[in-house]
Amino acid sequence: MATKAEALTATTPAMEQHERETIFDIFRRWGYLQASLDPLGQYLPPEPFPTPAPEGDIAKEARSYYCGTIAAEFMHIPSNEQRQWLQERIEQIPAKPDQALILTQLIHADLFEQVIQSRYLGTKRFSLEGITALIPFLDRIFAVSAGTGVTKGMIAMSHRGRLNVMTNTIGRSPSEIFTKFEDVDPRSTMGGGDVKYHVGATGEYHSPDGKTISLHLASNPSHLEAVDPVVLGRTRAKQERIGKHGNDQVLPLIIHGDAAFAGQGILAETLNMATLHGYNVGGTIHIIVNNLLGFTALPEESNSSRFATDIAKRLPIPIFHVNSEDPDAVVRVATIAAEYRNRFHSDIVVDLVGYRKHGHSEVDDPTVTQPRRYAIIKDRPALYQLYAKQIGVDPTAEVQKIQQELLDDQKTATQADHKPHLAQLPAYWDPYKGGECEPEYNVSTGLPAERINQLVTSLTSYPKDFHIHPKVKKLFEQRQEMGAGSRLFDYGMAELVAFASLLEAGVPVRLSGQDSQRGTFNQRHAVMVDTETEVRYIPLAHLSDKQGKFEVYNSLLSEAAVLGFEYGFSRDYPEALVLWEAQFGDFANGAQIIMDQFIAASEAKWGLLSGLVMLLPHGYEGQGPEHSSARIERYLQLAANDNIQICQPSNAAQYFHLLRRQALRPWRKPLVLFTPKSMLRHPDASSTLADFAIEHFQNVLPDNDVKNPRRLLVCSGKIGHNLRVERAKRKDFSVGIIFLEQMYPWPEQELQAALDQHPEAQEIIWVQEEPANMGAFSYVMPLLRRMAGDRAVLSVKRSASATPATGSAKAHEIEEKTLIDLALGTAV
Numbered sequence: 023m024a025t026k027a028e029a030l031t032a033t034t035p036a037m038e039q040h041e042r043e044t045i046f047d048i049f050r051r052w053g054y055l056q057a058s059l060d061p062l063g064q065y066l067p068p069e070p071f072p073t074p075a076p077e078g079d080i081a082k083e084a085r086s087y088y089c090g091t092i093a094a095e096f097m098h099i100p101s102n103e104q105r106q107w108l109q110e111r112i113e114q115i116p117a118k119p120d121q122a123l124i125l126t127q128l129i130h131a132d133l134f135e136q137v138i139q140s141r142y143l144g145t146k147r148f149s150l151e152g153i154t155a156l157i158p159f160l161d162r163i164f165a166v167s168a169g170t171g172v173t174k175g176m177i178a179m180s181h182r183g184r185l186n187v188m189t190n191t192i193g194r195s196p197s198e199i200f201t202k203f204e205d206v207d208p209r210s211t212m213g214g215g216d217v218k219y220h221v222g223a224t225g226e227y228h229s230p231d232g233k234t235i236s237l238h239l240a241s242n243p244s245h246l247e248a249v250d251p252v253v254l255g256r257t258r259a260k261q262e263r264i265g266k267h268g269n270d271q272v273l274p275l276i277i278h279g280d281a282a283f284a285g286q287g288i289l290a291e292t293l294n295m296a297t298l299h300g301y302n303v304g305g306t307i308h309i310i311v312n313n314l315l316g317f318t319a320l321p322e323e324s325n326s327s328r329f330a331t332d333i334a335k336r337l338p339i340p341i342f343h344v345n346s347e348d349p350d351a352v353v354r355v356a357t358i359a360a361e362y363r364n365r366f367h368s369d370i371v372v373d374l375v376g377y378r379k380h381g382h383s384e385v386d387d388p389t390v391t392q393p394r395r396y397a398i399i400k401d402r403p404a405l406y407q408l409y410a411k412q413i414g415v416d417p418t419a420e421v422q423k424i425q426q427e428l429l430d431d432q433k434t435a436t437q438a439d440h441k442p443h444l445a446q447l448p449a450y451w452d453p454y455k456g457g458e459c460e461p462e463y464n465v466s467t468g469l470p471a472e473r474i475n476q477l478v479t480s481l482t483s484y485p486k487d488f489h490i491h492p493k494v495k496k497l498f499e500q501r502q503e504m505g506a507g508s509r510l511f512d513y514g515m516a517e518l519v520a521f522a523s524l525l526e527a528g529v530p531v532r533l534s535g536q537d538s539q540r541g542t543f544n545q546r547h548a549v550m551v552d553t554e555t556e557v558r559y560i561p562l563a564h565l566s567d568k569q570g571k572f573e574v575y576n577s578l579l580s581e582a583a584v585l586g587f588e589y590g591f592s593r594d595y596p597e598a599l600v601l602w603e604a605q606f607g608d609f610a611n612g613a614q615i616i617m618d619q620f621i622a623a624s625e626a627k628w629g630l631l632s633g634l635v636m637l638l639p640h641g642y643e644g645q646g647p648e649h650s651s652a653r654i655e656r657y658l659q660l661a662a663n664d665n666i667q668i669c670q671p672s673n674a675a676q677y678f679h680l681l682r683r684q685a686l687r688p689w690r691k692p693l694v695l696f697t698p699k700s701m702l703r704h705p706d707a708s709s710t711l712a713d714f715a716i717e718h719f720q721n722v723l724p725d726n727d728v729k730n731p732r733r734l735l736v737c738s739g740k741i742g743h744n745l746r747v748e749r750a751k752r753k754d755f756s757v758g759i760i761f762l763e764q765m766y767p768w769p770e771q772e773l774q775a776a777l778d779q780h781p782e783a784q785e786i787i788w789v790q791e792e793p794a795n796m797g798a799f800s801y802v803m804p805l806l807r808r809m810a811g812d813r814a815v816l817s818v819k820r821s822a823s824a825t826p827a828t829g830s831a832k833a834h835e836i837e838e839k840t841l842i843d844l845a846l847g848t849a850v
Contacts, residue, residue: 045080048073050109051097053088054343055328059375061347062398065314065321066375069328087113091345092355095331099338104366108340111358119353121413124158128349128406129417129424130190131157136404137196137428138185139384142203146383148219150183153311153376154405155346156277159356160191161227163275163307164237166360168229172273174260175227175237178253179277180246181219182311182378184239187277188444192237193225196428198442200435207440214626220244221628223444235273238445240590241628243619247286250276251583252620254295255590257303262571263450263595269304269367277309280373281316283333284325288615290333291583296369300534300575301587304367307359308334312346313378318391331373339369346376349409454596454690456631458664459767463689467682468715469523471507475711477522478505478515481561489553497547510708513698514545516674519714520681521548521562521572524599529685530570531562532595534577534588535603535637542605542639545702548574570598581612585636589620589692592634599685600634607638607652607696608826614656621692622660631690635681640670640696641740642791642827644834651792651826654765657694658801661766668766670696670739672723675713676763683719698740706743721769723761724776731758733785734777735845736806738762738798741791748842757846758783765798774809787816789845791838793823818845 052071060066075081088094096108131154138147150156164175179187185202188194202218222241226234240256242249254274261268283289295301310331316324324330331341340362344355352374359370379399381388389396410417455463482498482505484490490498503509511519521531536542539549550559562572577584585602592600604610610617617636624630638652657668667684671677677697684693701707725734735745735757742761749757760776762769777786786806790797799819807815818841828834 042080045076045078046084046113048076049081049084049088050094053085054093054095056085056089057093057343057345058089058091059093059343059345060314061345061375062377062395062402064395064398066328091348091351093343095335095341095343098335099340101338104338104340104368107365108358108362111361116350116354119162119350121350122415123161124349124353125406125409125413125415125417126420127158127161127190128154128409129421131186132404132406133421133425133428134186134189134196137425137432138200138203141200141432144385145203146217146219146385147185147203148181148183148383149378149380150186150311151379151404152313152399153183153346153374153378154186155349155352155376156183156309156311156374157186157190158349159309159352159372159374160187160275162353162356163360164227164235165229166357167273167364168227168233168235169231170360170364171267171270172235172364174272175235176253176257176260176272176274177237177239177277178242178249178275179239179311180242180249180279180282181244182279182313183277184219188223188239191227192223192239193227194223194444196431197434197438198444200432201438201442204435204438206438216241216243216627221444222630224446241624241630243627245615245619246279246282247289247292248582248586248615248619250289250292251295251586252590252593252616254292254301254303254306255587255592256594257590258301258587259591259594261303270364272303273363274303274306275309276306277311279316280310280312280314280321280330281319281324283308283310284330285316288582288586290336291578291580292586293334293337293369294578294580295583295587296337296339298578300573300577305363306369307363308369308371310371310373312373312375314375315378315382315392317382318388320392329373331371334369334371337369339371341371341373343373343375346374347405347408349405448594451596451631453688454631454633455688456625456629456690459689459691463687464718465683465686466717467679467686467719468717470715471711473523474519474714475505475507477519477526478502480565481515481518481522483561484550484559488550488557488559489555490550491553494547494550504711507711510705510710511674511678511714512545512703512708513674513677514541514547514702516678516709516714517546517681518548518562520678521599522565523682524685525562525569525572526565528568528570530572530595530598531601532573532588532591532598533601533603534573534575534584536577536579536605538603539574539576542603543699543702581609582616585610585613586616586620589616589632589634592632593630596631596633596690599681601637602634603637604639604652606649607640608648608650610636610638610652617657618660622666625665626663632692633684633690635684635693635695637695637697639699641699641701642834642838643700643740644828644831646829647825647827651796652696653796653826654696654792654798655796655800658766658798664691664767666766667691667693667764669693669764671719671763672739672742672761673707673709673713675709675716676719676723678709678714679716679719696739701740701743704743706747719763720772721764722772722776723763724779725758725760728755728758728780730756731780731783732756733787734758734760734780734783735787735789736760736762736773736802737789738765739791741789741841744838744842745789745845748846752846754846762802765801768805770809777809783813785814785816786810787818787845789818789841791820791841792826793820795822796826
């Protein structure tokens with residue numbers, strides 16, 4: 023039996039270890055509340071722990087790790103492995119970084135801003151001063167990442183510090199940036215271009231051990247966080263181009279502002295993509311350039327919690343806060359962030375807490391709204407000066423050398439005669455064109471009946487042991503009849519055949535949206551679900567060994583982030599057919615920023631092309647104001663200089679040809695495509711097998727069924743079919759009905775030919791379902807009047823309205839009957 027002394031000896035180490043773990047656990051959970059993070063000591067004062075804070079030597083040690091200039095939030099992560107990994111790296115004395123390198127980087131960053139301030143006084147630049155530690159932070163991220171196999175870095179950021187990052191991280195020369203301030207050759211960007219702190223840039227990072235990472239800073243508008251999903255979509259595309267190890271080789275970084283991170287909903291949507299199958303990029307490093315101000319708003323006015331980053335706690339990811347006036351700590355956190363992302367392929371958030379030396383922009387006076395804070399900032403030395411003093415180095419000689427180099431670069435910029443191009447497109451964009459659509463870009467999209475039947479056979483095949491749903495089996499039998507020519511093709515099958523034809527030609531196809539696998543209206547069934555095992559089978563992914571990759575994803579319940587992601591994907595996979603589908607066209611309203619700032623304007627602002635397709639279900643069927651209109655008028659208002667295509671195909675074969683045209687011709691423009699709902703399976707919108715052999719999509723469908731009509735109706739979409747059905751019922755063919763299939767670019771020649779086919783018709787009438795202040799009315803009428811010559815141009819439409827449609831199905835029927843009577847009657 024053990025003696026009392028022996029028992030005490032045996033148990034004391036275990037007891038001490040338990041005590042140590044208990045104390046450390048408190049600091050791991052709550053130490054971030056008492057960390058010293060605000061360099062100016064005004065905001066983020068220490069908060070008491072929710073549990074009593076222990077004292078003593080163990081607590082002192084724990085406090086040194088968790089309550090210094092680094093604060094770590096990670097105990098909310100459920101994975102013990104990840105928490106243990108983080109603890110091991112936090113709870114140690116850090117290795118001394120390359121302080122000479124850090125000092126040089128800080129000098130470059132601070133002096134770059136000072137030269138601009140002295141030479142371009144009062145010009146907006148959104149200075150990085152007060153948080154120039156971002157530059158050594160990024161350098162360390164890439165140094166570590168290069169060693170783990172990263173070869174490409176995709177960076178998104180808003181305007182704060184963007185020009186500094188272009189020079190000191192991306193590697194663009196200071197003279198190029200200064201030339202932007204000189205604003206030379208203004209005629210080269212008349213009606214286009216963008217401000218200097220929105221444009222993108224490409225360059226290279228060269229690590230100390232000789233490795234190279236190609237860097238791309240994505241173009242971004244002033245809608246700060248709108249670029250977040252865009253850069254992730256671009257990252258995903260680059261990763262898929264690489265293949266199996268793409269996640270390891272392409273690293274996404276998003277640099278946020280503190281108020282924007284807390285306040286903008288698209289950021290929350292983007293965070294939710296982190297581990298979703300269709301959107302995962304192997305982890306994103308999020309960096310907050312935290313000024314503790316949002317324009318003029320204080321932190322307590324911008325977010326409802328202690329930190330702007332608290333929204334990220336919804337995910338099981340670590341969040342680090344670091345005082346940006348401790349560059350050694352900043353670089354240490356960068357090392358942890360890069361290693362963590364590589365090890366766990368997880369997001370990580372790093373909050374660089376500093377201040378803003380000037381106002382929101384250099385033309386603002388911040389002393390009006392934060393006089394006490396800016397009284398402190400006014401006399402505060404630049405970070406490189408503080409750091410040099412901290413490490414005991416006299417930087418005078420290096421400062422003079424770097425300053426002279428920057429001044430020489432600025433002088434060079436004053437002699438420039440053209441604006442520099444800061445970005446180089448990848449070689450995979452070489453085959454594709456923008457600008458106007460030239461005749462040589464046209465391609466044949468038709469396929470013979472035999473080929474269509476072969477594709478249908480593949481699309482309706484599945485493994486012998488697959489338990490198919492009876493309704494899907496019946497649908498597949500009907501689709502086999504379509505392929506054989508004994509049943510008309512509906513939209514759903516026309517779409518799948520278009521996809522299959524492209525895939526077998528090696529064209530990748532990616533489609534995402536809410537419920538896109540089955541289809542909102544039960545029309546697609548691109549993914550089959552085994553009724554016994556729920557194992558999924560995708561016929562489009564099993565066409566041939568050499569086919570293009572097919573992807574279809576049910577997206578998260580988001581429009582803005584998902585559309586941004588798909589736009590980004592299309593930017594770096596131009597040879598793919600990339601489609602985003604709104605559940606109802608009206609829902610695209612939630613993604614209007616992406617449409618306005620990126621899809622419609624990226625070519626004019628940044629010279630960037632995209633072939634993204636937006637599928638927007640549209641049509642008035644008495645389903646109320648949020649399930650009727652895809653807001654055709656909004657897209658037509660955005661259309662200019664051949665920037666986008668706006669189409670509404672009226673039958674299944676037209677839809678087939680349009681999808682193939684979009685993928686096969688080299689003209690890369692976004693396509694806004696209004697798709698039907700009730701007409702998806704309607705016989706009037708169905709097509710024969712022979713229709714798929716027609717050479718190409720027809721921008722206008724003339725009326726060849728009437729002779730000597732008294733009036734011509736011009737319309738687009740479902741209303742045209744309703745008019746034709748009613749015309750047949752009345753057996754009155756004195757009215758011609760022309761379908762406008764492409765609204766923009768305006769098909770002048772084709773429409774003129776369709777009108778000239780019936781010179782005896784003295785009235786040309788635009789007919790639409792939408793109210794007078796919506797739809798294509800305002801866009802179409804002046805164009806029709808110009809083309810009509812001496813003929814009268816009139817219109818039939820609903821009365822102007824504050825809402826797109828009535829909420830009453832019966833009221834809708836009354837309105838639609840009136841529209842049709844007016845269009846086919848003798849008076850308008």
